[in-house]
Amino acid sequence: MDTDEDVTVAEFERLELAASEEVTVELINGRVYVAPMADGEHSEFISQVDEQIRAYRPELRLFHSPGLTIPADRACRARPDGAIAPSGYFRTQPPWADPAGVAMLVEVTAGRESDADIDRTEKRDAYAQALMPAYLLVDRHRAASTIHWHPADGSYRNTATAVFGCGLRLPPPFDFELDTSVFR
Template sequence: MVPQAEVTLDEFEVMDAAAPESLYVELIDGRLLITPTPDGDHGECLRSVADQVRARHFALHLYQARGLAVPARRAGRARVDGAVAPVGYFRGQPSWSDPSGVLLVAEVTSGREQDAEVDRVDKRDAYAQAGLPIYLLVDRHRGEVVVHWDPEGGRYRHKSEAVFGAKLALPEPFDFDLDTTELA
């Protein structure tokens, strides 16, 4: 991930349109972030979370690599690894969708340790500022899963974590223990 100097939304849209499919381009708190597309292990982590959500909540789906308009202190655009929303929520939405119906955003740290801080701090803060109810982070470098919830005043008020292999209680509306065994 290459953090860049502050850019405007118009500048971002030009860069996003010109980016090859092998790169994700995001605008988080005024900074342009460029990352390579995820590896296979990344996708398997999301599949495990998606399967567990769907098994308990048939009306919800985890949409992968969804673009969300994330208004934090500045206009932002995040390509979230996973967005849990009601089935059909994104039908008819633009590339950078309204996040108001998203119940949970999930991120999985990339294969490079130096990129993980963006998921741990920058994206966490942007999602809280945007009022996204739950942020789930699968941190492959630390071997843990962290859930943040109940945003208020631009910060999540609650946090819980579990090492890979343990269960992690997800808050309402999910209200089940996420099995993290397959995330290791």
Template sequence: MTPSTADRPQMLVEEFEELARHAPESARLEFLHGKIGVKPMPDGNHGEIVAWLLKRCMQHRPELFLYPEQGLKVEAYRKGRAKPDGVLVPEGYFVGKGEWSDPAGVLMVVEVTSHDWDADRRDRVEKPDGYAAAGIPVYLLVDRDQNSVTVHADPEGGAYRSVTTRAFGTEIELPDPVGFTLDTAMLKEFAD
């Protein structure tokens, strides 16, 4: 039985990396489930949320840093390429790692939804699958469409076994290895 066209990747991961290397700065490319995706350029509120999270992480875990837009090798066998809005790792972790880093030491990835047609599939389905398959312990989704935060944790067998969602304005636990409680009250200011 031959796989359908939808099951075949659009290109090899090496071809994608070459394409991404030559893409204009205004195009933020990702490669998930064998398909090229373009992340929308962030708006002001998106940037404020990432900056706010960076500050919270530094307050609670000063030995860590939330790096924006760091390329990661994700999915099974590291065949996907993603650029999360934030990647929480020990400071200096990415020195010498190149554009697409192995996620072995990543503690948490963060995505902030953009108001675009592809956010549901990309941020709520493909990214959790890819991050779990890569063994990333925590995936934090700040969902501006739903006015909520979702913590995916405990990856096993390519899926997160624990998924907790809370409305903006409440507290949510970021489990170990992140290990602190996030008060999301300020996110109501950036919800639009």
């Protein structure tokens, strides 16, 4: 593969099939990103988001690391840490699912600080280009959570951030304050 050019979906799919189960492989805006499997703290943070979503919106579920076809400017095959969608949404979806029924994507930073920039910018921008309604980032490196919503013209129009310990108001259809003290 020529690293100076975008990776095609076909090239990515071959690479993903050959990848170790100990890594997650994603294609974001034509570039391949490889991340190690989540650690325990990462999993706990996802679980905390799931519990709070279910408490306020019991008809919604947090699906862990689904494969999504993200229709951004360039090829994307993402495995967000979580996708919030109605119960049963993924039941009939193929391995790389259509994200049309997803209300919010969730990422928790992992690995090195430099790896976190992928979640902060690359994925945020791809999700906005794909008109994903909301994107929640739990940033362990900065001890803060950020919600992005109202995508238009390739970016999110609204953003709110709360340091761990402060509440973070989530937009409709969630419309509740996420307790970030559980991430401390």
